Amino acid sequence: MSEKTFDFDKVIDRRGTYSYKWDQSEKLFGDKDILPLWVADMDFSSPPAVAEAIAKRAAQGIYGYTVKTAAYTDAITGWFKRRHQWEISPEWLTDSPGIVPSLSIAVDLFSEPGSKVILQSPVYYPFYDVIRMNGRQVADNALLLNDSYYTMDLGHLEELMQDGAKLLLLCNPHNPGGRVWKREELVSVGELCQKYNVTVVSDEIHCDLIHKGHQHIPFASISDEFAQMSLTCLAPTKTFNLPGIPVSFVVTPNARLKKKFDFKLKTLSLHMLNFFAPVAVEASYNQGEEWLEQMLDYVGDNADYALSYLSEHLPQLQAMRPEGTYLLWVDCRKLNLDAAGIKALMYEKGKVAFNEGSIFGAGGQGFVRINLACPRSILQEALERFHRGFL
Numbered sequence: 001m002s003e004k005t006f007d008f009d010k011v012i013d014r015r016g017t018y019s020y021k022w023d024q025s026e027k028l029f030g031d032k033d034i035l036p037l038w039v040a041d042m043d044f045s046s047p048p049a050v051a052e053a054i055a056k057r058a059a060q061g062i063y064g065y066t067v068k069t070a071a072y073t074d075a076i077t078g079w080f081k082r083r084h085q086w087e088i089s090p091e092w093l094t095d096s097p098g099i100v101p102s103l104s105i106a107v108d109l110f111s112e113p114g115s116k117v118i119l120q121s122p123v124y125y126p127f128y129d130v131i132r133m134n135g136r137q138v139a140d141n142a143l144l145l146n147d148s149y150y151t152m153d154l155g156h157l158e159e160l161m162q163d164g165a166k167l168l169l170l171c172n173p174h175n176p177g178g179r180v181w182k183r184e185e186l187v188s189v190g191e192l193c194q195k196y197n198v199t200v201v202s203d204e205i206h207c208d209l210i211h212k213g214h215q216h217i218p219f220a221s222i223s224d225e226f227a228q229m230s231l232t233c234l235a236p237t238k239t240f241n242l243p244g245i246p247v248s249f250v251v252t253p254n255a256r257l258k259k260k261f262d263f264k265l266k267t268l269s270l271h272m273l274n275f276f277a278p279v280a281v282e283a284s285y286n287q288g289e290e291w292l293e294q295m296l297d298y299v300g301d302n303a304d305y306a307l308s309y310l311s312e313h314l315p316q317l318q319a320m321r322p323e324g325t326y327l328l329w330v331d332c333r334k335l336n337l338d339a340a341g342i343k344a345l346m347y348e349k350g351k352v353a354f355n356e357g358s359i360f361g362a363g364g365q366g367f368v369r370i371n372l373a374c375p376r377s378i379l380q381e382a383l384e385r386f387h388r389g390f391l
């Protein structure tokens, strides 16, 4: 194992920094002192090389329109080749300000108004928004849950495709359940999509957050056929804690899909790079790898800590060890509380804010999602507060 050179124990006060997570406790949960472990950003500084590159760019004092160079594309393609054994050709790449905007554009372009678009619940809640707000219907292929382990319901997936759904939003790895889909699972999904001519939009924002013993398989890397029928949404923002910087990329070798996507981005004038994007991307992918390894070790230890705390103090709850992501999905259904009851337990009694599970879909009712990307002392305090809420 590498020497530990980054200090993830360091507590950084994020209050008063326009933080979506830290500066909304009073507004959202009714008390400014509620400890927030909900929205998925980290309470760790980004890799020092990234912070330095951004600081240097900010120091220019002129925040002009920005163009990318070959170094930017090389940083992206080099990372995916090195970390994921996936060769991305530069002409397959389209820059987009965010993954959720890309998902929304894909729904608009690759499904018919009023038609059904497949997601697999419980899932990251904007998946519902981008389907419904574009005037489509959610076709839910709810994940199967056995022994605290999610799998895909392939039989029901096929029925939804027979029923006419032509677009699937895949979350790979899966948020909130933390599953890193295995090759054979993805092959089964892809074969069904091929059979029924379904386009896949694979959201792989969590692809670098993979814990020991697991491997991320990019859906499009499995075969040329899968690559041709899919668009993959990627970003360094989750990996290196840059979600406030609007940068992501969509990858497809399918010229027809890409042309439509690029045209729409241009129509919306979303095709220009953010001023900070090139330096953030290059520093992340070229210099962030060691930081990522150490961060994953730290978050893995946080998962161990939380799992053992919960099994000792709250054995009626069942937490799922994440295979990927820095999110811990905890089954609290034995408490027999509805969403309001879970919220009262967290916010009023415990003074802590995890995500209440039903926002991820009906199957999330009775669960909470805990963000593990924080110093151990914050996690410890949060779990103790939650525990006190039961007393």
Ligand SMILES: Cc1ncc(COP(=O)(O)O)c(C=O)c1O
Binding pocket: 040, 097, 098, 099, 100, 101, 124, 171, 175, 203, 205, 206, 235, 237, 243, 247, 248
């Ligand atoms: C599965 C998934 N997709 C997308 C996003 C957000 O992407 P962006 O900020 O680029 O829109 C998140 C953030 O938590 C996520 O979990």
